[in-house]
Amino acid sequence: QQQVKQSPQSLIVQKGGISIINCAYENTAFDYFPWYQQFPGKGPALLIAIRPDVSEKKEGRFTISFNKSAKQFSLHIMDSQPGDSATYFCAATRSFSGGSQGNLIFGKGTKLSVKP
Amino acid sequence: DAGITQSPRHKVTETGTPVTLRCHQTENHRYMYWYRQDPGHGLRLIHYSYGVKDTDKGEVSDGYSVSRSKTEDFLLTLESATSSQTSVYFCAISKGQENTEAFFGQGTRLTVV
Numbered sequence: 039q040q041q042v043k044q045s046p047q048s049l050i051v052q053k054g055g056i057s058i059i060n061c062a063y064e065n066t067a068f069d070y071f072p073w074y075q076q077f078p079g080k081g082p083a084l085l086i087a088i089r090p091d092v093s094e095k096k097e098g099r100f101t102i103s104f105n106k107s108a109k110q111f112s113l114h115i116m117d118s119q120p121g122d123s124a125t126y127f128c129a130a131t132r133s134f135s136g137g138s139q140g141n142l143i144f145g146k147g148t149k150l151s152v153k154p
Numbered sequence: 155d156a157g158i159t160q161s162p163r164h165k166v167t168e169t170g171t172p173v174t175l176r177c178h179q180t181e182n183h184r185y186m187y188w189y190r191q192d193p194g195h196g197l198r199l200i201h202y203s204y205g206v207k208d209t210d211k212g213e214v215s216d217g218y219s220v221s222r223s224k225t226e227d228f229l230l231t232l233e234s235a236t237s238s239q240t241s242v243y244f245c246a247i248s249k250g251q252e253n254t255e256a257f258f259g260q261g262t263r264l265t266v267v
Contacts, residue, residue, distance in 0.1 A: 040213075044196075070254045072255070072256070074258075079261075080260060080261075081244055081258035081259050081260045081261050082197070082244070082258045083258070084255060084256070084257065087254075087255070127196060127197065131254065133252075133254045134248075134250050134251055134252070134253075134254060135251070135252060139185065139202055139204050139210070140185050140187075140202075140248045140250065140254055140256060141187070141199050141202060141212060142187075142189075142197070142199070142246075142256060144196040144197040144198070145196055146194060146195060146196040147196050
């Protein structure tokens with residue numbers, strides 16, 4: 039019940055295209071869903087996050103879509119650029135106000151390559 | 155990098171030796187975490203701390219211990235390093251309360267030979 043399943047493992051997109059990465063979770067107590075971006079040799083950087091009271095959150099070219107009934111959420115990168123080439127991780131946790139200690143459960147990651 | 159410093163950044167050590175990794179934060183955040191990252195596994199929680207001297211185990215805690223004697227420092231110790239502990243280790247911090255955001259350090263690449 040603690041797993042977060044992420045797909046695809048790798049993704050190749052042309053410059054200007056839309057990148058879509060999907061995640062599914064099992065634990066219905068999760069109420070915070072962040073996405074992290076990681077470049078080689080660097081630590082994961084928080085990109086965007088969503089809570090289940092909204093179905094979509096957009097920040098610039100990055101959008102999270104959230105489907106509570108299906109227990110799925112996805113990251114959409116519009117107008118993908120070569121600089122977006124990185125590994126992306128979805129994660130889930132129960133928020134501190136829900137009694138957790140903020141321990142993140144991560145998906146296994148998606149390596150995105152954006153071709154010029 | 156949200157005021158997080160990990161040291162050392164790289165280390166090669168021999169099987170059976172003790173190793174301590176340090177995480178130092180300047181944000182005064184209550185929560186600190188140690189994760190390990192391995193190909194095909196994503197990031198997995200080793201131990202975490204919810205205050206000075208308050209720590210607990212994560213998903214993959216066997217072979218690791220931690221200590222937090224000050225708010226700003228969280229130490230991860232491998233008492234007797236094994237080859238299976240070759241990994242990249244990341245420290246993360248979180249403010250807690252209404253703020254669930256977690257920020258990661260740059261990582262420590264540990265190789266056990």
